[in-house]
Amino acid sequence: xxKVAGLREILALDPKNSFARYGIAMELxxxxxxxxxxxxxxxLLADDPDYxxxxxxxxxxxxxxxxxxxxxxxxxxxxxxxxxxxxSHALNEMQTMLGEMEMRE
Numbered sequence: 001x002x003k004v005a006g007l008r009e010i011l012a013l014d015p016k017n018s019f020a021r022y023g024i025a026m027e028l029x030x031x032x033x034x035x036x037x038x039x040x041x042x043x044l045l046a047d048d049p050d051y052x053x054x055x056x057x058x059x060x061x062x063x064x065x066x067x068x069x070x071x072x073x074x075x076x077x078x079x080x081x082x083x084x085x086x087x088s089h090a091l092n093e094m095q096t097m098l099g100e101m102e103m104r105e
Contacts, residue, residue, distance in 0.1 A: 003027045018048040029061045052090045
């Protein structure tokens with residue numbers, strides 16, 4: 001079974017399942033379906049604003065698609081989330097990526 005289809009079955013039973021939503025977004029991003037992936041990331045973060053990995057991976061997806069300013073905005077939101085939740089590893093990763101992106105401006 002297709003990964004996305006399987007994860008969508010989980011969402012049909014539990015529409016707020018953050019792990020399944022994140023998995024769909026990641027799979028779509030891997031396939032190069034950027035707009036669809038971003039739609040899933042946006043829904044994930046609207047439903048679960050403390051899902052720190054969603055900020056980082058959506059920022060990476062945006063950066064890879066050449067959408068630098070959107071990626072920077074997503075990183076800043078993710079940094080705030082990571083600081084709020086005490087996730088120092090994610091905080092450091094996102095601060096590093098943000099610094100690298102801002103240096104290239």
